[in-house]
Amino acid sequence: MLRDRISMNDGWRFYEGEIDGVRNRWGWGKSGSWNQGPESADFDDSTWRRVELPHDFVIESTPYEYSVQEFGSDNAIPEMDTVRNIHTTAGSFKKDVGWYRKHFFVDASDLGRRIYIAFDGVYRDSIVYVNNFFVGRHQSGYTPFEYDISDFLNYGGDNVIVVYVDAGKAEGWFYEGGGIYRNVWLYKTAQVHVRDVFVKAVPKPEENLQESEEVSAELDIAVEISSCEYVMGEGEKINFVKNDSSAVGVTADYSLEIMINSQEGTSVKHTVYDLKNINYGVTKYNLRSNISRAKLWDTENPFMYTAEIRLYKDGEVIDRCSQEFGVRSIYFDADEGFMLNGRKVKLNGVCCHQNHGGVGSAMTGEIYHYRLLKLKEMGVNSYRTSHYCPAPELLSWCDRLGLLVMDETRLLSSAEEDLNQLEAVVRMGRNHPSVIMYSIGNEEAQSELIAQGGYIAKTMINHVRAVDDSRPVTMGLLLYDLQKRRKLDTVEEIAHIGTVLDVCGFNYHHLRWQEYKDKHPAQPLICTEASTIKGSRGCYERDDENCLLELSMMETVEEQSEYVDKDYMSGAFLWTGFDYYGEPTPFAWPAVSSQFGLMDLSGNAKDGYYYFRALYRKEPLIHIACSWNGTEGEKKDVVVFTNCSQAELFVNGRSLGKRTRSRYGYLCWKAVSYETGKLIAVGDGGTARDERVTCGAAEKIKLWLEHGENDIIIVNAAIVDERGNTVQNADCELNFLAVLDEAKENSEQKYVRVSCDSDTGMSAELKVSDFEMSLNAGVDWKLFSEVRLLGTSSGWAADHVLPQSNRRKSFRGLAQAIFKLC
Structure with missing residues (x-):
């Protein structure tokens, strides 16, 4: 069997805080003896909360004030004189320890393969156990890490992984979160497999990169092969026991096939390399190849290639992986x-x-x-x-x-x-x-x-x-x-x-x-x-x-x-x-x-x-940095940002004069008298235009799909007047809900119905179908059974409502909700 990559994001149980009680007397003294407490496979976690990864448990806490002066004069930051301690710089959220547990099954046919658990990021100082065995400890809250858990598994039976994290300490002075906040994967490979690939792809020095769309490129391919088998060299034998050890593998012929494919699906290179001296541990190889007519990766055309890699043992494919790369200088x-x-x-x-x-x-x-x-x-x-x-x-x-x-x-x-x-x-x-x-x-x-x-x-x-x-x-x-x-x-x-x-x-x-x-x-x-x-x-x-x-x-x-x-x-x-x-x-x-x-x-x-x-950006733009609500006759400084050479400002059709912009500057009309109506800025005689209007009373909620991709739906809400203008001075509490429904005319088609109502009596509804998702990537909505709220926000810096709450007070007329299909 070739390599498998399986998501481990579902099916976790979580508990926040330390757990008192009888602990592992022999945990460090005997192998496989973490059999008491939450580290053990038999621990009852049925009362723990179910969570799905990625998960940040610190953001689930209610912020609280702590104002003790802990920063001394030798580490205070001048621009942060108002901030007294790391609790405040980290957002005033509760930082704690947490426990994660997950049961998973490994088929009996996987015995003989190498099984790895890979974490893209856990904050922080994580300790991992599998089936009562200590597996490893990783301090960093940001770097990825993986463990070979092959020897600790029950093949054909239930397995339990436990992850302890300590988010109470800080690596930085900013908000860092806590928990298994990135993806987790289970990899299954052969005993001998590709561990890492680095494709260094650069145009040949003689190429004129600015005058050619296609260039010749040199590829330096660094490959690391990992082997869990120890092999004796030809003619060698063990002479310290009577019989050869069963732990010694049999010599074999290995080769590596690399196919370079473009993002358009075209195969541009195919090379086979013989690999010598593979033995227990990691063996490194530096291989060379080329692409005769390569397209460059650039900011305007980020063209990608994929190296499809197959590892052969005695002519049979035992591992396969791929690595994306680009050619650029x-x-x-x-x-x-x-x-x-x-x-x-x-x-x-x-x-x-x-x-x-x-x-x-x-x-x-x-x-x-x-x-x-x-x-x-x-x-x-x-x-x-x-x-x-x-x-x-x-x-x-x-x-x-x-x-x-x-x-x-x-x-x-x-x-x-x-x-x-x-x-x-x-x-x-x-x-x-x-x-x-x-x-x-x-x-x-x-x-x-x-x-x-x-x-x-x-x-x-x-x-x-x-x-x-x-x-x-x-x-x-x-x-x-x-x-x-x-x-x-x-x-x-x-x-x-x-x-x-x-x-x-x-x-x-x-x-x-x-x-x-x-x-x-x-x-x-x-x-x-x-x-x-x-x-x-x-x-x-x-x-x-x-x-x-x-x-x-x-x-x-x-x-x-x-x-x-x-x-x-x-x-x-x-x-x-x-x-x-x-x-x-x-x-x-x-x-x-x-x-x-x-x-x-x-x-x-x-x-x-x-x-x-x-x-x-080059296209003409003009933006008024000022609201147009107030008291008649009130004086306002109207700031205008533009890349037009000249701008003119109008109040209710009356010109307040033109201003000429400097290369890096902004424009400002001082002490403009407010009057109900419309404020308009025009750049370069009409190539760009922006306006602010006096808003009416809040009449309704406007919902729209801000971003839809795969199983994630981001919905924005605005409080608007009868003409659809966002009302910034009538914030109210919004309640977001979403359900997964089937279309009546087509029972096979599903859609998400998002509703939003306010404490002032306004309400709105938005239907999102899989066809409306801008970046669906072929995800089948028929596989989903519910919609889960990930969180809401408004952009207000002093908002203390739990981020995962479905109730959110709008800020300056806007709020956002993020949902996930499950």
Whole structure:
């Protein structure tokens, strides 16, 4: 039998908290003796809650206030002076330990195969048991890991896996969630199988990449073969016992067949390699191939290839796997910045944390896809996985969407554990053409100013090179002394670490980039973290009591954009693409989420989104960053973001004059007198237009399918007046429900009926069929029997209602619900 890959996401039981009682007296003393307590196979978990993965149990808790000053002067962050402790920076949610248990069956015919359990991510410090046996412990809450559980299984019978997680401790200063928040897989392979494949595909040096759609490409294919059989060499024998050991395998002939197929289904290369010296453990092979007429992977046309790999033993196929890759050329130039396939590409990037309104860190691949599509709409072409190993689905979607990735590890450290985590990051990222660089740290202000920081960075870079030598290394340096709370006297204070990086990265401090460039003209530079225009969605006055932030940072962003646009700067990654749980600065409690994002927790665009969309995209755009409700005669400053050269503002048809835009600036009409009616902005005589109207009373709820893909349905709701305008000042509590129904005219067709009613008497209903799902991917809805609510959100930073609640108060007229078909 060939390799199987089985999802293990269903059928788990969960319990939060430590469990008292008799524990395993012999657990560490005797093999297979974890037979007491929740680790044991016979433990009664019938009262535990049923859960489906991915699962974040921290987001299920009610936030609570804890205001003790725990940050000292040596680790306080100036921009977060209002935040006193890690509890607040993490979103004020309860952090705890948790237990997961699952029963599963393994067929008797699988005896003799290798069975692996693979976790894409568990937060954190997880311990795994199978059938009373301790299997392994993994500290990181972000890197993937797997265990060979073949020897611990009951073949042809029931098996129990137990996972203990400790989410009470922190790896970062932001919201991190807790539990098995990514996918889990069961792999079944032959005793000898392919463990890992790395396809390094680059155009031949003599190719003119800008003038040809097809190029010749060289493929370096690194293959690792894992064997659980020990084989004696020819002529060798065991001489320390009378008879040959039954544990010694028989020699065999192995070969590897690699077929390269394009995303169009065309076979472009077929090669067979003889493999020598396979024995117990991992044997590595470096193979070479080529594609004579390869299509390049690019941001505009992210063309993918697949290496189909078959392992043969004595002429019989014993294992089969595949690896996707792309052909492209990357280069960072000290004077011209980043070059993709020979052309200059300015990196218009964002930093993003891995959580979304209502679901926390338990983001499915469909939710990742939804968020990336929103970023693409804005004109973003690059993504920083701040500040840890990303989910596999994120990188796969970046490959398909043509987004460039800065792939980041959690910590600047050369300790063995942290180097192992770094290697996991690189191994997962190295086959993805979207990944163009690795980052070995972020704002390591405690160590980047001392000599040890440089030593550590050099070791980490060498470690990256040993696993993948095809991408440069950077990190986000902070030009600030955190311990002494001072700006650096000179950029040379970080030169000992900055100069060992392939590309020197800076977080903020754009006025000092030129200073570093003048001293190190041969080094490429990038802004690893940059300021955005901050504010609560739809808010234009600060309200500390309700944690509402006014529109701000426009002047800083305008000045910063000019520096980012310099030829030698490779680009910038904005902080952040989306609001996220935790880091509520400039507020503390009762705020539980940030407001740095260009979109809110639910993916709704905020005003700052349109400044950067106008900057990044070519089509004419104009956006009014102002509401048009108020008191007659009230004075309003009307801010306009546009990429048109000139804009004109009208109130009820009366022109308030034209303004000419600077390259990176925004426009503002000061002290405009409010009057009921319509506010219109027109760019370049009509090439772009935006308007705000005085809203009427809230009349109804509008529902629409925001994103539908596979078994995930994202529905947005708006409170609107009789003309369909969103009413931002009439928020009310909404109640979301969804059921799976059969169409009356066709009993075989199913649809999801989403209903939403308010505490003010309004209601709405939306029907979603499988045909209406934009990205169904052939999922058969007839297999589903119910709809489960994953979570709701509104984007309000001080919202304390449980994210998985079906009741949600709208914020500035909007709310969102995420459902899953089961």
